[in-house]
Amino acid sequence: MIKTVNDLTDFDPIFIRYDIKIAPKKRAASDVSTDPALQAIAKGVVEGDEDMVAEASKAAIASKGPQTVIDTLILGMAEVSKLWDDGVYYLPQVILSSDALMVGLNMAEEALGSAVVKKGxxxxxxxxxxxxxxxxxxxxxxxxxxxxxxxxxxxxxxxxxxxxxxxxxxxxxxxxxxxxxxxxxxxxxxxxxxxxxxxxxxxxxxxxxxxxxxxxxxxxxxxxxxxxxxxxxxxxxxxxxxxxxxxxxxxxxx
Ligand code: B12
The missing domain is CATH 3.40.50.280 (Cobalamin-binding domain)
Structure with a gap:
């Protein structure tokens, strides 16, 4: 029997083929922190998941401070770099990851605040x-x-x-x-x-x-x-x- 689009129940292979959805990783990223709250931030960056980064960053900014969140975002991006270098990630995944990082960075920057008098x-x-x-x-x-x-x-x-x-x-x-x-x-x-x-x-x-x-x-x-x-x-x-x-x-x- 010839298949039509109506017969499809699982669209994932198509979405993945066209990079609309990220494929399950061929190699998992390493954990960057033993602290689950920080690991969630790094995981969100690696998976390019803006919501995960936002939620985890909000909690971690309150409990650990914005600088720790920024350090963790960078560690997450380092894992993305490794996945790219190993040929696991391609441009679309890296773009999603960098967008997700920016969500956390903007939140951390807002929390850091800034002095009114400019030093230079x-x-x-x-x-x-x-x-x-x-x-x-x-x-x-x-x-x-x-x-x-x-x-x-x-x-x-x-x-x-x-x-x-x-x-x-x-x-x-x-x-x-x-x-x-x-x-x-x-x-x-x-x-x-x-x-x-x-x-x-x-x-x-x-x-x-x-x-x-x-x-x-x-x-x-x-x-x-x-x-x-x-x-x-x-x-x-x-x-x-x-x-x-x-x-x-x-x-x-x-
Ligand atoms: C993310 C990424 C992208 C993203 C960029 C998103 C973005 N908004 O930045 C996207 C997907 C768009 C991209 C595109 C491309 N990329 Co790219 N990309 C990367 C990747 C995976 C990670 C880079 C990164 O963000 N690192 C994390 C950040 C935090 O590091 P960083 O910027 O160096 O910053 C650190 C320090 O340098 C320092 N720092 C930086 N600036 C400053 C400033 C001050 C004042 C201070 C104090 C410190 C400081 O602080 C940070 C650490 O604390 C690297 C792979 C890798 N191994 O690095 C490739 C990589 C850089 N890309 C590469 C290439 C070739 C490209 C493309 C040409 C691919 C293509 N075929 O189209 C295009 C480039 C187009 C262009 N004209 O620029 C190559 C470059 C090769 C080379 N040596 O020339 C790399 C190395 C991948 C590879 N191994 O081939 N890429």
Whole structure:
């Protein structure tokens, strides 16, 4: 007998085939926490489940505080990265996961609040050609919550736009994030642009593709490993610390 759509009772194989529904994982993600409340946040990120992340984050913000929630969201995304690297996840799953992470991050950022008096101004961006903005968003949330004005230029930002924003806003610090080897070279052009404009401020560069050795090979570059370093780095720059001194403080390669 010929089957028609009316004979179908199980649509899952079709939804999964077209990535409308996520397939059961070929390899389960590792647990990132022994605490069930935190594990639920990471699980929600891994499964791209915004509701799960929202519910778990709400409870954990109240019981453990927003910073712990942010740390757990990043750990969840690290599991997503492993699933991607192993070929278990494809773009649709990763997009769902990053959207779910943003739900938790926005809730945590709101809970962190921010000081009314601004301690300084930080211009942040993802490199020209690069749309990977998760780490930048986490760092921006932390820097903002610590009382700095953040001019977030978003993703795929041309070098001239970054330099102009730094000039127009009298920035104390420029930060850049790149996750692709093809995009990270934009940072040293940003640094050169600042020099041409006579703007003598540090450029903190970070992201999966970026190495400390590379960042410290051009003037103004200071390498960051973790988003949570952002507020202290912003404080250093706002207090007038030179990029040379910041590099000596934060980086091993001189
Ligand atoms: C999520 C993801 C995506 C998402 C991005 C969603 C988003 N809104 O960001 C989507 C699905 C859209 C995507 C698309 C693509 N991706 Co992608 N993606 C990833 C993945 C799985 C995880 C990256 C991530 O978010 N990590 C977690 C965050 C938290 O890390 P992070 O940004 O580095 O931030 C940390 C630090 O760097 C630091 N930090 C970052 N910024 C800042 C700023 C400051 C001030 C401070 C202090 C610290 C700091 O703090 C964080 C830790 O605390 C990686 C795989 C991997 N192994 O990394 C691939 C990966 C980055 N993607 C890759 C590729 C190739 C692509 C695509 C070209 C795929 C395609 N064929 O279309 C496109 C890119 C399009 C473009 N033009 O950019 C490659 C890049 C390869 C390379 N080396 O060049 C990777 C490495 C995968 C791979 N192994 O091939 N991707």
């Amino acid at each position: 101004t930080v211009v942040m961006h993802c490199a020209h050609g690069d749309i990977h903005d998760i780490g930048k968003n986490v760092a921006a949330a932390l820097i903002r919550a610590n009382g700095y004005k953040v001019i977030d230029l978003g993703s795929d930002v041309p070098e001239e736009t970054v330099v102009k924003a730094a000039k127009d806003n009298k920035a104390d610090l420029v930060t850049g994030t790149a996750l692709m080897t093809t995009t990270m070279s934009a940072f040293h052009r940003v640094a050169e642009g600042l020099t041409k404009e006579g703007i003598n401020i540090p450029v903190v560069a970070s992201g999966g593709a970026v190495s400390e050795e590379w960042v410290t090979s051009w003037d103004r570059g200071v390498y960051a490993t973790f988003a949570k370093q952002g507020p202290e780095m912003a404080g250093d720059a706002a207090s007038g610390m030179s990029w040379e001194d910041m590099r000596a403080k934060w980086n091993l390669v001189l």
